[in-house]
Amino acid sequence: MSEKSKDQLCRGSMAQQSDSYKSWYAAGAVVLLAAVYTWLLHEFGWFTCVLLAPTPDEITWSNSNWQEIEEGSLFILSAYEDRRFQPHYVRIMGMESLGPAQQTKDQPVNVSAIEEHELTCVLWYDNGKRDVVAAERRTMHKQRTIYDGSITYMAYLYSCPIPAARETPPSRVSLTFDVCERITNVVNVTSYGPSKKLHDPDQERDSAAGRTAPPSDKIALCLKPLNFPTKDIALRLAEWIEIQRLQGVDVIFTYVYDVTDTAMVVLRQYQQRNIVDFVIAMLPDRLPGNGKAREKFLRRTSMQLQLTEKVVLNDCFYRHLAYDYVSVIDLDEVIVPRQHHTLTEMLDNLRDVTVTVPKNAGVADGGGESQLAPPCASYCFRQSMFLDEFHQQDHDDIPEYLHVMQHTNRSMYVLTKNELSVKSLCSTRGVIVLGNHGPYQVATGYKDRCYVNRKMALLHHYRNSCNIIHNIQRSSECNKTKSDTIQEDNMIWKYLDPVRQRVEQMAFDCWQSRENSA
Numbered sequence: 001m002s003e004k005s006k007d008q009l010c011r012g013s014m015a016q017q018s019d020s021y022k023s024w025y026a027a028g029a030v031v032l033l034a035a036v037y038t039w040l041l042h043e044f045g046w047f048t049c050v051l052l053a054p055t056p057d058e059i060t061w062s063n064s065n066w067q068e069i070e071e072g073s074l075f076i077l078s079a080y081e082d083r084r085f086q087p088h089y090v091r092i093m094g095m096e097s098l099g100p101a102q103q104t105k106d107q108p109v110n111v112s113a114i115e116e117h118e119l120t121c122v123l124w125y126d127n128g129k130r131d132v133v134a135a136e137r138r139t140m141h142k143q144r145t146i147y148d149g150s151i152t153y154m155a156y157l158y159s160c161p162i163p164a165a166r167e168t169p170p171s172r173v174s175l176t177f178d179v180c181e182r183i184t185n186v187v188n189v190t191s192y193g194p195s196k197k198l199h200d201p202d203q204e205r206d207s208a209a210g211r212t213a214p215p216s217d218k219i220a221l222c223l224k225p226l227n228f229p230t231k232d233i234a235l236r237l238a239e240w241i242e243i244q245r246l247q248g249v250d251v252i253f254t255y256v257y258d259v260t261d262t263a264m265v266v267l268r269q270y271q272q273r274n275i276v277d278f279v280i281a282m283l284p285d286r287l288p289g290n291g292k293a294r295e296k297f298l299r300r301t302s303m304q305l306q307l308t309e310k311v312v313l314n315d316c317f318y319r320h321l322a323y324d325y326v327s328v329i330d331l332d333e334v335i336v337p338r339q340h341h342t343l344t345e346m347l348d349n350l351r352d353v354t355v356t357v358p359k360n361a362g363v364a365d366g367g368g369e370s371q372l373a374p375p376c377a378s379y380c381f382r383q384s385m386f387l388d389e390f391h392q393q394d395h396d397d398i399p400e401y402l403h404v405m406q407h408t409n410r411s412m413y414v415l416t417k418n419e420l421s422v423k424s425l426c427s428t429r430g431v432i433v434l435g436n437h438g439p440y441q442v443a444t445g446y447k448d449r450c451y452v453n454r455k456m457a458l459l460h461h462y463r464n465s466c467n468i469i470h471n472i473q474r475s476s477e478c479n480k481t482k483s484d485t486i487q488e489d490n491m492i493w494k495y496l497d498p499v500r501q502r503v504e505q506m507a508f509d510c511w512q513s514r515e516n517s518a
């Protein structure tokens, strides 16, 4: 029915309602209709428009990872259930286009211009029901203004509140600017099991027996996306993975742009053992899809690349909500506890130190009263450089290919305690948006960063050199690093024997698997 004929019908019926009895009757009908409508809306997500989930053929794919919404306005990667807060949420990872020539070097990205376009989530349930709810955007960038001529897509976390009455989470979700437009995107909502901690049989046995052995924390690592098309990182990868495992890391997740065949064999071996999992990464839309152009884009540390990385890092974080801590870390970095053997042992201790603060800090007798400090959303570790140039001679008794084990000379200068030079273990209880170095947004009641004493642990950084960073502050840090005492620090050797053994075994297994497949 056209607007005009609706209008005529309306006026026609008004004319008939001359008498008050009739208008009361009509008003009653309207109230009744409104009630039915509200009920339908509530019960079935019934809407004024025909709302249909797209069939697989109807989905608009930008490439094999990203779906495209509204002709290149928005791109979505994945969606996760988040039961940590009330209401529960579906969190969607996405990037939104700024449109052509929206910003220049002198003019900042105008985030408000993007955010004035309201978005709606459609939550689809297995029983055929659905909910239509407003989406809330959270930018994955710390500042709301960015001056950088390179940005064409912003990174966002879209949150869709799940109505409290629903007993099961939605199985799929779509995002749309206009619910009356045909929907051409839908992603599965990845759900997570109850935290392993709650159902740890050992712990249940212990508590039944009156003991209070705390279960150890589960740790997931998000390894920064791998882009090593020519350099063969196979053995460095194996050494790094084995060190992490010996430190108590439960799982490692990464994204692979490009690695050599040998490195891929190593990744697949660890994948088969459920130690590593990875996704072949793609950039959305007009960002370079392959070859030299992509290689160049990924090498230059532009703000656009960093924003793209934020999406995959947060994807990794939300994939691992069932773990206790998630850390974002590079292949040339290792967090090394100095007073404990593993990260998990250290974490038990950190909690004791940071959670309890004396109520009267000035009173000497420690009168027994203490109050709880806000829990830490993250533990941040300060950085220490193990540059290649500090390495003078090989340790003859250690295989040459064990890069970390070989590079024991470090500068005694520990980088300044600031949020850009640390790496963190982030609590899955408190963090909402993750950055490269620590949390960007945390839940109410959490302290966003707790710096860990350098005597407790250090972030080892195994770089070729520290000169390459064109940034005054970092250049000054680099100068201080190089001018301080260079000294042997073989703390990492506590893992040497098992690492040597396991990397050797891995190399052998890979060689065998190649022989078999040849």
Ligand SMILES: *[C@@H]1O[C@H](CO)[C@@H](O)[C@H](O)[C@H]1NC(C)=O
Binding pocket: 110, 111, 112, 113, 116
């Ligand atoms: C940013 O966009 C908003 C909404 O379009 C507009 O009102 C505002 O003036 C813009 N700000 C700048 C600095 O361009």
Ligand SMILES: *[C@@H]1O[C@H](CO)[C@@H](O)[C@H](O)[C@H]1NC(C)=O
Binding pocket: 188
């Ligand atoms: C989404 O879930 C359905 C049903 O569980 C499954 O068949 C399908 O493969 C999933 N799609 C993706 C992209 O994982």
Ligand SMILES: *[C@@H]1O[C@H](CO)[C@@H](O)[C@H](O)[C@H]1NC(C)=O
Binding pocket: 390, 391, 392, 393, 394, 395, 408, 409, 486, 487, 488
């Ligand atoms: C570490 O540095 C010292 C002093 O610069 C040097 O004598 C030593 O050979 C270095 N050790 C290694 C393993 O390179």
Ligand SMILES: *[C@@H]1O[C@H](CO)[C@@H](O)[C@H](O)[C@H]1NC(C)=O
Binding pocket: 472, 473, 475, 476, 479
């Ligand atoms: C660091 O040292 C180099 C070489 O000595 C010098 O050119 C540069 O200005 C120094 N940078 C800072 C920030 O002090």
